Amino acid sequence: MSSQALADIKVQVESNEYESGNLDSILSEIAFHLEQLLEQKKTHSIDLRAMPWSPGDEDKLEAYLGQGEIQIELNALGKSLFYETQYSGIWIVTHYNQEDEIIGKLIEITYMPEMVFSQKDDVKDSIERLKQY
Amino acid sequence: MMNKKTLFESLQQQGVTRRGFMKYCTALTSLMALPPSMIPIVANALESAKRPSVIWLSFQECTGCAESLLRSHSPTVEGLIFDHISLDYQHTLQAAAGDAAEHAREQAMKEHYGKYLVVVDGSIPLADPGYSTIAGISNLDMLNETVAGAAAVIAVGTCSAYGGLPMADPNPTGAVSVSSLVKDKPVINVPGCPPIPTVITGVLAHYLTFGSIPELDDLGRPKVFYGQSIHDRCYRRPFYDKGLFAETFDDEGAKKGWCLYRLGCKGPMTYNACATLKWNQQTSWPVESGHGCLGCSEPNFWDAGSFYKALSIPDGDYAKAAGYAVATGVALGAAAGFANQKTKSSAVSQHTKVTVDDFDMNKDKK
Ligand code: SF4
Numbered sequence: 001m002s003s004q005a006l007a008d009i010k011v012q013v014e015s016n017e018y019e020s021g022n023l024d025s026i027l028s029e030i031a032f033h034l035e036q037l038l039e040q041k042k043t044h045s046i047d048l049r050a051m052p053w054s055p056g057d058e059d060k061l062e063a064y065l066g067q068g069e070i071q072i073e074l075n076a077l078g079k080s081l082f083y084e085t086q087y088s089g090i091w092i093v094t095h096y097n098q099e100d101e102i103i104g105k106l107i108e109i110t111y112m113p114e115m116v117f118s119q120k121d122d123v124k125d126s127i128e129r130l131k132q133y
Numbered sequence: 134m135m136n137k138k139t140l141f142e143s144l145q146q147q148g149v150t151r152r153g154f155m156k157y158c159t160a161l162t163s164l165m166a167l168p169p170s171m172i173p174i175v176a177n178a179l180e181s182a183k184r185p186s187v188i189w190l191s192f193q194e195c196t197g198c199a200e201s202l203l204r205s206h207s208p209t210v211e212g213l214i215f216d217h218i219s220l221d222y223q224h225t226l227q228a229a230a231g232d233a234a235e236h237a238r239e240q241a242m243k244e245h246y247g248k249y250l251v252v253v254d255g256s257i258p259l260a261d262p263g264y265s266t267i268a269g270i271s272n273l274d275m276l277n278e279t280v281a282g283a284a285a286v287i288a289v290g291t292c293s294a295y296g297g298l299p300m301a302d303p304n305p306t307g308a309v310s311v312s313s314l315v316k317d318k319p320v321i322n323v324p325g326c327p328p329i330p331t332v333i334t335g336v337l338a339h340y341l342t343f344g345s346i347p348e349l350d351d352l353g354r355p356k357v358f359y360g361q362s363i364h365d366r367c368y369r370r371p372f373y374d375k376g377l378f379a380e381t382f383d384d385e386g387a388k389k390g391w392c393l394y395r396l397g398c399k400g401p402m403t404y405n406a407c408a409t410l411k412w413n414q415q416t417s418w419p420v421e422s423g424h425g426c427l428g429c430s431e432p433n434f435w436d437a438g439s440f441y442k443a444l445s446i447p448d449g450d451y452a453k454a455a456g457y458a459v460a461t462g463v464a465l466g467a468a469a470g471f472a473n474q475k476t477k478s479s480a481v482s483q484h485t486k487v488t489v490d491d492f493d494m495n496k497d498k499k
């Protein structure tokens with residue numbers, strides 16, 4: 001029995017006379033924070049799962065931002081994907097659980113998402129493990 | 134709380150790295166509907182959070198609320214949270230039954246006196262305790278006995294928060310809500326029929342993380358989840374504002390995704406998080422799938438007339454009407470017998486049955 005994922009079922013909302021305007025507002029918010037990053041080194045994250053999106057808005061945003069030069073995969077409590085968009089400093093981060101369901105999705109405005117760096121606690125743990133050799 | 138290990142330590146023992154922990158905190162922060170800037174604070178709090186003991190009481194309910202939570206999706210953040218609270222009593226889920234189960238409850242109460250959380254789903258019958266008993270104990274007695282040593286009570290679902298379906302007219306069992314009986318402990322209402330699973334776990338997570346109760350609105354609901362109306366967050370709102378309404382479920386307007394107000398949508402008077410958190414792992418939500426909101430997280434929603442009748446009262450007045458309904462609910466709890474009879478008879482006279490006519494959207498124009 002082959003199963004079909006929900007996302008594979010194409011749902012088309014027949015509406016072309018209406019643009020939600022959500023894209024405009026989030027893009028200007030992102031641009032504002034990108035300036036803050038450059039001028040004040042302030043990073044910012046936006047929880048994409050807390051947005052009152054219209055159907056299709058999120059896809060439109062992702063298509064607009066596109067894929068940039070770098071993509072990083074993390075494996076901790078399931079997979080996580082970090083990729084920089086075509087706009088430098090704007091990253092899209094998707095966290096999955098062990099069942100490959102999305103448990104978090106954010107836009108991070110930063111030079112490098114914090115979680116990509118090696119973490120102090122893990123480094124300490126590594127030292128101990130190395131000493132046991 | 135009795136468990137000596139903190140959540141962070143037990144994750145570490147399972148081989149979860151700091152990155153994994155930070156990922157967990159990120160998902161948890163999103164689950165609690167907090168902004169991502171709170172992630173470090175959540176991480177900090179979780180490093181010292183202990184497992185709280187939870188006693189879950191099910192009274193006059195359909196088990197739908199527990200189903201909403203438990204069948205939602207397994208090993209996710211919600212699943213992880215359940216690894217980190219100690220669910221010491223839940224008679225639908227636990228293996229033990231009868232006396233053994235009740236012993237587990239008494240044991241948990243004794244060990245964590247003053248510190249455990251009580252979750253209640255279902256309403257409490259006051260007309261005759263015989264309507265609903267567990268191990269021969271009436272719901273009222275079990276509630277009073279268990280709440281005595283609780284730190285706080287979470288009323289999950291509209292039945293336990295506001296009386297719900299059992300309290301709907303003519304309320305044969307004299308059903309009342311938890312908050313109309315529990316006056317000396319904080320009660321957090323998590324209404325919905327059923328509530329969104331991530332809202333239930335979000336509230337539990339808040340307590341687990343911060344050891345405190347989230348900010349509540351005047352109906353006892355956490356503001357992070359119930360602070361805005363469905364209508365205020367609805368993506369069909371621009372159509373409402375332009376006066377573009379679907380008139381039937383399959384007309385041109387319905388196909389174009391216009392506002393469902395005239396098809397009975399109760400979004401304007403309903404406070405819940407469906408428009409942002411959505412349902413079924415964020416797949417969709419009622420309005421997105423083409424049906425109006427039923428108003429399931431509001432007091433007395435079962436008696437608010439047909440689901441398909443357009444709201445006729447402007448927002449402001451409706452809020453007042455709902456407020457009045459809550460006041461009635463409270464009075465009911467205080468002087469159950471007499472007041473109850475009175476409410477019953479007035480409810481009978483106000484009762485409206487849904488007929489096939491309600492589905493005929495052109496009826497009013499004829
Ligand atoms: S569909 Fe309902 S909630 Fe959405 S705008 Fe219309 S009335 Fe408001």
Ligand code: SF4
Nearest residue numbers: 405407426427428429
């Ligand atoms: S859309 Fe309305 S009726 Fe439906 S689940 Fe949400 S609050 Fe309840």
